[in-house]
Amino acid sequence: MPETVRAQTATATISGVIQDPSEAVLPGITVTARSISTGRTRSTVTDETGRYSIVNLEPGEYQVRAELSGFQTAVRNGVIATIAGTSVVDIRMQVGAVEQELLVVEQESLIEPAKTEISRLVDSREIESLPNIGRNFVDFVKLSSSVAPGRENVGGGPFKEPDVGVGAAAAPRLAFGGQTELNTMIQVDGADNIQTYTGLPRATPSQEAAREFRVLNSTYLPEYGRALGGFVNIVTKSGSNDPDGSLYYFGMNDKLNARSILNPPDADVLRQNQLGGTIGGPIKKDRTFFFFSYEDQFRAESNRFSQVILDNISALNAVRSRFNLQPEVLGQLRTNDYSQFLYKVDSRVNEKTNVAFRYNILNSQTHNFLGGGGRASAASSTARDNDTGDLALVANVISVLSSRLVNEGRFQWARRRFDFESVLKEPDLEVSNLLITGKSTSDVDYYREKRVQVADNVAYSARGHQIKAGVDINNLRDRARWDLFFPARIIFPSLAALVSFTLASTAGPVNFWWPVLTGATHPGFTVPFRNAVPAEWRDATFHEIHHSAYGFFAQDQWNATSKFVLTYGARYDFETYPSRYIPQKDLNNIQPRLGLAYTYRTGGVLRLGYGIFNDRLVGSVGQLFTAAEWSSRGDPPAAKLLFPNVAPVPGRFRQVTATGPAAPPATITFLTTGKPPLTGVTSLTDNFNARIKTPYSQQASLQISQQVATDFAISASYLWVHASKIPGHGANLNAVQTGVLPSGKPILGGRIFPELGNFHVTDNIGSSTYHGGTLEGQKRFSHGISFHGTYTFSKTMSNVDSMTNLADFPDGPDMRLERALSRQHVGHRFTFAFLAQAPKSASVLRDFRLGSSCRLKAEGRSTCSPDPMPMRTGIRCPTVLACLAETP
Structure with a gap:
């Protein structure tokens, strides 16, 4: 078998x-x-x-x-x-x-008797036949146990890359074992397919170009690294001796779809046209082959606005008109168009050497994507335009050194460019947790990452052992632009305060927030606003950082007997960053792993394993280093009195605020003349521990699988994931209590060192624990039918869900008080996929296929994103029990 x-x-x-x-x-x-x-x-x-x-x-x-x-x-x-x-x-x-x-x-x-990990294979039949509205085949990963949509970006915050694309242009958010999507590794043809600046995946091949992929919920082979969650391993199609190809078109239109209850009847457009083709075959039979795929998408849909905007559009435009700002609109159309191609050549150079080359590129443009990162209801004036370019060149060489010794080398050069320019350059007028207008804050404006990856491994087989060792080196170069709160962020305490604000008002906004280049005087803006950043400060908004990652592993799979398989080994990783940020490397990253499988009876197997998995030093380079480069105050001597190991980074900008009675006149002057106040109070400063450590997880699993019929198998499994040293913002170390609220909560209105502002330090303060049990049933494709279903009952507890999420600023230094149900918690989750195919002998429906997939989940409580400013509300979201099904 x-x-x-x-x-x-x-x-x-x-x-x-x-x-x-x-x-x-x-x-x-x-x-x-x-x-x-x-x-x-x-x-x-x-x-x-x-x-x-x-x-x-x-x-x-x-x-x-x-x-x-x-x-x-x-x-x-x-x-x-x-x-x-x-x-x-x-x-x-x-x-x-x-x-x-x-x-x-x-x-x-069906039960894979000697497999030690918990994993699932998604083959070409499922990729080709299962329905997929988004037309991004990686979404099929969500049909596996212990996998859920990532929610690290919920609530907003710096460098939360928005989901601007659809189809192949989308960056899948996949969370494994209760961890975030930034802790997931995706590989295509063995090469890393993520970018480290925001931490999300790069563009994946089109659905028609994917051959199959494996979802590894837990794996105990040390060759997998740099992720403490899970892994997705994708292989693309290749040519064969038989020429083959396809042409396809997929369309959606609002005339054929149900209307959205969230849009007005005259603003409910949906049009999507996706078309492409593939072709593959021999260049030289039995030796050299090619495969080519091309895909275009043209999509347009109406932006959806919340009820608070729909009900108050006239009042909002009245206040915007008073200050000569662009009006809000409801009939705004968001578009997403892209072109993508992939070309692959495989060749047998000689009897002992095979080579493969793959080149793929995607260009995507999105217009009128609403900004704000989900912190509140975004109005049309927050719209941004996105231009994404993603390409990769991958080469693989497999050399048969002897009948027992094989070497595999891999090279990748990749680049991703993400431009997210705001359409309007006007100040952000917002009601905290309710409404955002104008140029959205926090959103990354531009980044580009270049990656060079070189890897090599050698495998040796003898006497039941399959020994493998290798090295993996990545060099990454990042360049980014972040306009943050330029030109200004103006916060109102309520919607009524915003819509009633006039040129003569003495009340209204409670916080006027504007950035100033360190050591410089603000030159002001011309009105109406045409630029978000003063021209002379433009260069200061760019940031470059170069870093590298090194990985080494050795492993053995030992088939001890016909019933017992043991996998064991260790991995070692470390990273290098500029010494001005990380003067001392974290070198204590040894990761032992052990897995075993025991066939206790015919058709039955018991598997279990334990391992340690190190992540990258930070899931998002931008969230730590660029944020600190912007606004850190770690260089003054007083900073070390608050946190001795603070990185001595002199922030390029000062985040200055005018609060209370000073906010309304400052707002009126700025909106009418473009001139901010000459002085203000230093607010938020982003700092980090110069000795920050690499986060890691411990994983353990147990699974029993039994094939109960020729084509049907069931299994029960348990997965435990405990993540430690997760980076997160600490409490304000510069705060002084000045009073007590009626609830008994302290008022921290004073500052030990006023020039340091709200002094927050990112450190390894977080932890997360996941417990999950899964029941699974699978029928092999036979007699024209196959299906696969899972039910997972789980619980995830954490005290940090994101490094820079606005909802994750702790109230005090005791992180034990922050521990609660994680944002990634999904208590109950059910998935089901069904395929049916008519036989070739059928006269009418010959080879007709029917596919259906369903995902249902029940979520627990979640917390709204409170603003970290003095007017922080601490509003809580209601309990949500969501049951979502998808049967396209």
Whole structure:
């Protein structure tokens, strides 16, 4: 029986034991695996224990032949080698002439008896047939257990990259084991497919270009690293000896869809046209192949506005008209158009060397995307335009050094550019937690990351051991622009205070907030506002940082007996950052891992494992380093009195405020003349611990799987994830109590060192714990039907959900008081996927396919994003019980 036992990167393995009719092992057997699609062959010889292993194979269907003089040639057809897996093909040879062949058709095992991790394979049949409204195949990951949509960006904050794209332009937010989407690693053809500036994935291939992928909820192989949550391993399609291709079109239109209750009848547009094609085939038969895919999307839909905007549009425009600001509109159209192509060439250079090259690029433009990061209801004046460019060049070389020794080298050069320019440059007038107008604050305005990745590993197989060791080096160069609160952020205590504000008002805003270049005098703006940042300060809003990551691993998979498999090894990672930020590297990052699988009966397996998983030093480089570069006050001597290990970064800007009675006149003067006050009070300063450590998680899992029928299997599993040293903002270390609220809560109105403002330090203060149990059922595709269903009951507790989320500023220094249900908590989650296909013999519905997928979840409480300013409200959201189903 073929079974998946090993989670390699983008390749597959075929292995097994060969015996004679008396069950004695047979050394010296020549075993050959031939790819059905490309005709390529790889051979090895069984060792003295009768074992063989053929590693680093391209996923696909294979024929396996075993030959030895005096025995019939044994042939196994239909062997399926999958990404991140090993198909075990044990063969019993029969005595006879070599010319005689014994043919057997293999069938995949549903329970994967020797697999030590909890994972799920999503194959080409599901990718091609399951419905997917967003047309981004990575969304199928959410049909796996312990995976949920990431919510790290909920509530807003600096460098929360918005979901501006649809389809292949979308950056999937996948959260594993109760951790955030910034703790997930996505790989395409073995190369890292994330960017570190905001921490989200780069563009993935189109759905038509993906062959299959594996979702690793927990894996105990050390070759996987730099993520404390989970992993997604994707392999793209390749050409074959048989020319093949496709043309496709997918359309959506408001005329065919239900109208949204959130939009007025005259502002409910939805149009999406997605079209493309693929073609692949041989350049030289059995040797060199190509694959090409191209996809275009044209999408337009009406922006949705909250009821507070719909009900008060006239009043909002009246106040904007008084100060010569652009009016708000309701019929605003948001568009998202992109073009994407992928070209891949695979070639067998000689009998011992295979090479593959992939080049893919995506260009996406989005217009009128509402800014604000979800902190409050965004009006049309917050609209931003996005231009995204994402490309990657990946090369793989597999060299067969001997029948037991194989080397794999990989190179990647990638670049992602994300431009998020505000359409209007007018000040932000907002009602905290309720409404945002004007140029939205916090949103990143531009970033570009370049990555060079070089990796190499060597695999050796003998006597039931599959030993592998390797190195992975990444060099990253980031450049970004952040306008933050330019030109100004003006906060009103209520909607009534905003709409009643006039040129003669003595009340209204409670906080007028404007940035000033350190050591400079604000030059002011011309009115009406045409630029967000004074021209002479423009260069100061750009920030560059270069950093590198190094990873090393060694591992062994030991097939101790036919029933017992053990995987063990260790990984070591470290990163380098400029010494002005991190003068002392965190080098204590050894990660031991252990997994085992035991076949307790035919069709039944018990698997368990434990491992330590280090993440990157920070999930988002921008959230830590650029935020500090902007507004840190770690350089004065007084800063070290508040926090001795504070990084001595002199912030480029001062965040200055005029509060209380000074706010209304400052607002009126600024809106009418463009001139801010000459003086103010220093407010928020972003600082961090120069000795910040790498966060990590401990993971442990237990799973029992049982195949109860030929095509049906069930399993029950438990997953525990405990994350430690999570970076988060600490409390205001510069605060002095000046009174007490009626509730008994202290009023922290004073400052020890007024020039340092609200002194917050990012440090390893966070932790998170996830407990999850899953029941799973799966039917193999047979008789025209397949299905897969999971139910997960889980609980996630944490005291930090995001490094810079406005909702996560603690009230005091005791982080134990912040521990509560995590924003990532999903108490109950059910997924179900169903496929049906009419037989070829049907006269009318021949090969007709029907697919359906469903996801339901019940969430717990969540906390609204309170503003960290003195007028902080601490409003709590009501309990939410959401049950969402999707059956396109």
